[in-house]
Amino acid sequence: MTWRQTKDAPFYVGYLNAVPKPLLVFLSVFAVCFAGGMGLAALALSSTQNDPGSGGFQWGNRFEEAGLLELRPYPVFRVPADGTTPARTYMLSGQGKRGVFGPAKANKETPVNLRGVPVNRGDLTMIQIGKVEATEDGPTGFQPSDPVPLGRWKLSGEICDGKCYAGAMRPGRGLAHKACADLCLTGGIPPVFVSTGPVEGRTFFLMADKNGNLLGDEIKDLLALYIEVEGDVERLDDLMVFKADLATARILK
CATH class of the missing domain: 2.40.50 (OB fold (Dihydrolipoamide Acetyltransferase, E2P))
Structure with a gap:
């Protein structure tokens, strides 16, 4: 490289209050391409995520x-x-x-x-x-109906905390939500089993253990995973209750 080539090439000096025009053009084109590329990458990544739902x-x-x-x-x-x-x-x-x-x-x-x-x-x-x-103005003589047994079922799906899955957070399920679901269930939020297949048209179920009691730490290792589990299903008015036998639970993927 000759001295003339070096002298004529654009060169940025930090203490000078000017940027050579060729470098300015290059940086402008690079910035636009970089921003556009990041936007396309974000769009491509977001398109692979599950729909968070309308909750x-x-x-x-x-x-x-x-x-x-x-x-x-x-x-x-x-x-x-x-x-x-x-x-x-x-x-x-x-x-x-x-x-x-x-x-x-x-x-x-x-x-x-x-x-x-x-x-x-x-x-x-x-x-x-x-x-x-x-209140004294409550429903007079109201006797809530007993649960209606719907038999034993084998369901596939995910254990979620009912509040976040309903829409307090979105999507409220999956591995990204595991820590939050653990905190919610520990705090007393009801667990919900979200099934891939319906029972009488419903795909979510208030969960209990196989005897109808509260679930404890035994569900923590199953949170945010796609599992299969057997249990008895009951209908309580318009709410489904799944009395899951966690001894039958197995992780599908």
Whole structure:
């Protein structure tokens, strides 16, 4: 390389308040191409992710109903039929990653007026409780129906925490959500089994152990995994309950 070639080539000097035009053009083209490439990479990566679903808090549709609180084995709110509207059973949660065992036990099978915010995803609705008050204007003579046994089933799917899967977080499932689901379930949020196949048209189930009791640490190793498990299914008004026999559980992938 001759001295003339070196002298004529563009060269940037940091303490000079100027950038040679050829370098300026190169950097501008590089910046545009880099930004465009990163945008295309982000689009390609996002297109491979599962649809997070349409779940979320229904802030514009506040919930207020009179009914009864029960433990089945997690707290649920039983609302009587009203005209052509059949009786309903709602799963419940507290603020954040907390359940509502305290209010449920304090007001068990006592008429209450319950206020809160629905968290809804498809057929799954959970009520985040805002306030529970004993009331004398509750449903007179309301006797909630007993669960209807639907037999023993082998279901494939995933164990999720009901609140996040319903829409408090999205997508609320999968390995990326495992740590959050663990915290929610430890805090008392009801676990939900999300099945790949329906039972009477429903694909989500409030979970209990095979005897209908609370689930404990035995489900932690199964969270966020695609599993197959057997158990008895019951219908509680419009809510399905899956009494899972975790001894039969196996990881499919």
